[in-house]
Amino acid sequence: MDIKTPKLAVNIGDLCIANPIMTASGTFGYGREYENFVDLSQIGAIVVKGISLQPRPGNPPPRIVETACGMLNAIGLENVGLDRFIQDKMPYLRQQNCCVIVNVLGDSIEEYCQLAEQLNDVEGVSGLELNISCPNVKKGGVAFGTNESMAHAVTNAVRKLTKLPLIVKLSPNVTDIGAIACAVEEGGADSVSLINTLIGMAISIKTRKPILANVIGGLSGPAIKPIALRMVYQTADRVKIPIIGIGGISTWQDAVEFLLAGATAIQVGTANFVNPKAVEEIRQGLTEYLVEQKMESIKELTGAAKR
């Protein structure tokens, strides 16, 4: 029998990526950290650590703690800042021929706008991902992503300034994530990625104090997968733009589940820490699955659980 190589390419707005496996922001550094483990050019897209206009030092330690099948982090968005990212990190990524998506974060709509404008003409940047889980300082620190009108406003403001494919990354710490997804679609987003971490905490029974210096942190890893999958499944009914599924994806089977739930692509996060070759193994597994299922294109999987 003639077995054709299945097609893995998918579209996120105008962006065509060679395969649907991306790395999640904050779990893959600026790419180079993994050069000894994976061929960076073979990754669908590398989403880099969240970038702000100015460098941020991050939170005091302890910043992380392991929990059952997961981990809590309160890194505090430590990053090198936009200028150093463009000067020090982008040249390497360009050389590797990677598809680079820049995750950006700000304290105000103006900051998001400045970031988008300055990234417009940076060679090698293939797209933007807005992290809207950050507090809006001008609105009393309420996270952009927890309020429909703020989520709409920040998306729309950035949309007007950039032609780059625009992904908006949603916070799961809301009552109705579908409503936020609709708001950002309406605001002009090309895609939504979900979920960011779920807020949680851990307490030491020895010191009788919270373990993280920041008290609360974001939960990630296999522990959050069922929640993330449910949110992708429900959001798929609400928006027409492609969904990028994130949350606890560690194996190719997990990736298939997210595609079946309605995701067009997926991001691998915490799993990179445990297995630095995770993205490569997931791509391999997905390909073999498609061959075994006699599918021609990975697109056939998207949303199949609903049909």
Next chain:
Amino acid sequence: MEQQNATISKIERLCTDIVRLTLYAPSIAAKAKPGQFINLKTGPGFDPLLRRPFSIHNIDGEGHLQVIFKILGKGTSALADLRQSQTINIVGPLGNHFQASPSMCLIGGGLGIAPLLFLARSILGQQDVPTLKIILAARNKQELSCFTPEFEALDLPLYLATDDGSLGHHGLVTELMPTALSGDTDWQVCSCGPHPMMSAVATICRQHKWRCQVSLETMMACGISACLGCAVPASDHNNTGKQYLHVCQDGPIFWEGDIKWT
């Protein structure tokens, strides 16, 4: 650094809660330098989820690498249950390494003694062997004896202390420093152990203007500078604006003056 499946050549209980693991990992062992660590996946499955970091205790010329660990929680309990000829996934060698100098004193406390054997052996293997003294301490004789045979075999000035006095000096390593480090020698101290011990050692070194390297531990998610979870406060005496250093990347070995001691 690389990721590989290593075969367990030997797994030994040295006392109730201390285990020595000998792995066959030739390419990682060949690249390893004293002070570096490896990140072990303690078993299949998601709980425990993260790898566990351990200092390289010893290497031989035949592709073996040893770590010594104390059984504390989930991860180390799972590791202790492994058997000879099973395989285990490791990433390494990770982090930076100790620097040598002409007059050195190695000071280890508890499980912090682990990396000092590899360091002592590699110093002795150099062409110009420096003056080398070793001070080791642990809670009691049982714990300290897990380490002493290998150090005694090196035939170097060795000073021992225990918290309960069951072996060597009854007290702290810092109390042995005046005896071991007399004279106007320009010492360099390499220290690994509990944070308060290293802090006290660093204070004494500062008073004498001796150079001092310490090996720090933090929680780690990745070990390869991707997660930024392993931050420690920096002294930033050079005013670079860097508030934090990362143990897996900038360390685990630091010059004492680069750290903000708390």
